[in-house]
Amino acid sequence: MMQPTLRCPCNLTYCQTVFRYDTPPPGEMRFDIGAQMYQRSYLRCALCRHWYSDNHLDLSSLYTRAYVDATYGDRFQATFRRILALPPECSDNTARVARVLEFVRAFPVVGRSPTLLDIGSGLGVFPYRMKEAGWDCTVLDPDTRAVQHAETEVGVRAFLGDFLAVNPEQVGVFDLITLNKVLEHVVDPVGMLERAAGFLRPQGHVYIELPDGEVASHHGPQREEFFIEHHHVFSVESLSMLAERAGFLTLSVERLHEPSGKFTLCAFLAPKSVSPTAP
Numbered sequence: 001m002m003q004p005t006l007r008c009p010c011n012l013t014y015c016q017t018v019f020r021y022d023t024p025p026p027g028e029m030r031f032d033i034g035a036q037m038y039q040r041s042y043l044r045c046a047l048c049r050h051w052y053s054d055n056h057l058d059l060s061s062l063y064t065r066a067y068v069d070a071t072y073g074d075r076f077q078a079t080f081r082r083i084l085a086l087p088p089e090c091s092d093n094t095a096r097v098a099r100v101l102e103f104v105r106a107f108p109v110v111g112r113s114p115t116l117l118d119i120g121s122g123l124g125v126f127p128y129r130m131k132e133a134g135w136d137c138t139v140l141d142p143d144t145r146a147v148q149h150a151e152t153e154v155g156v157r158a159f160l161g162d163f164l165a166v167n168p169e170q171v172g173v174f175d176l177i178t179l180n181k182v183l184e185h186v187v188d189p190v191g192m193l194e195r196a197a198g199f200l201r202p203q204g205h206v207y208i209e210l211p212d213g214e215v216a217s218h219h220g221p222q223r224e225e226f227f228i229e230h231h232h233v234f235s236v237e238s239l240s241m242l243a244e245r246a247g248f249l250t251l252s253v254e255r256l257h258e259p260s261g262k263f264t265l266c267a268f269l270a271p272k273s274v275s276p277t278a279p
């Protein structure tokens with residue numbers, strides 16, 4: 001498997017192994033790893049404090065079926081409805097929608113509904129809430145069941161596929177692209193994020209959420225931020241490096257302790273090169 005990279009100037013030379021695992025931490029999804037030995041670790045860069053997973057297990061089938069099987073099984077609809085019914089103070093999504101709506105007040109869209117592309121939509125609670133707020137929502141997910149669920153239950157336009165393999169002619173261009181806890185799952189998050197610029201309308205923005213390794217690590221190696229499916233766990237510094245390398249300005253960064261318990265960094269980004277053409 002390819003080594004995770006942040007295209008970081010220190011190029012892994014300042015990294016030290018901080019956490020080692022020879023058995024899955026409690027709560028981690030059990031993937032079918034066949035005859036492979038469970039063994040992995042996390043390295044941390046002493047310079048930017050970014051965390052890299054060092055993991056030689058073959059995880060290639062993870063996002064086609066195994067991830068969704070392990071996460072939701074066939075309980076898509078039931079899980080969606082349960083999360084929708086959470087009281088606002090218990091819902092990560094309620095706070096996320098509020099952050100996004102507050103941010104976009106500075107960039108009002110006139111004469112039409114603002115448009116959202118949510119990449120890696122999973123259950124689709126976030127686009128559902130954004131649709132309620134008057135947004136025209138589109139989702140993209142690599143799992144067929146997530147896409148079916150998005151069309152029938154969430155009621156949004158949905159595309160099946162890997163973001164690295166689709167183009168704006170198929171999917172469209174948007175006022176806001178969201179990558180909520182997506183980039184840590186890919187080996188090269190810079191490569192994925194840099195593609196987002198091509199799917200933005202003029203004045204468009206990107207919102208990202210990433211696991212916060214700095215705060216999570218103070219609570220030990222068993223934290224979900226360090227589970228097997230993450231190739232990367234971020235610091236404030238490495239978040240801005242990711243954005244910079246992918247061609248974005250970091251407009252704001254916030255450190256969250258979410259109602260679900262997750263330690264998260266979130267940021268709003270703007271492309272460095274703004275298209276001169278009007279919408």
Ligand SMILES: [Zn+2]
Pocket residue numbers: 008009010011012014045046047048049050
């Ligand atoms: Zn570094």
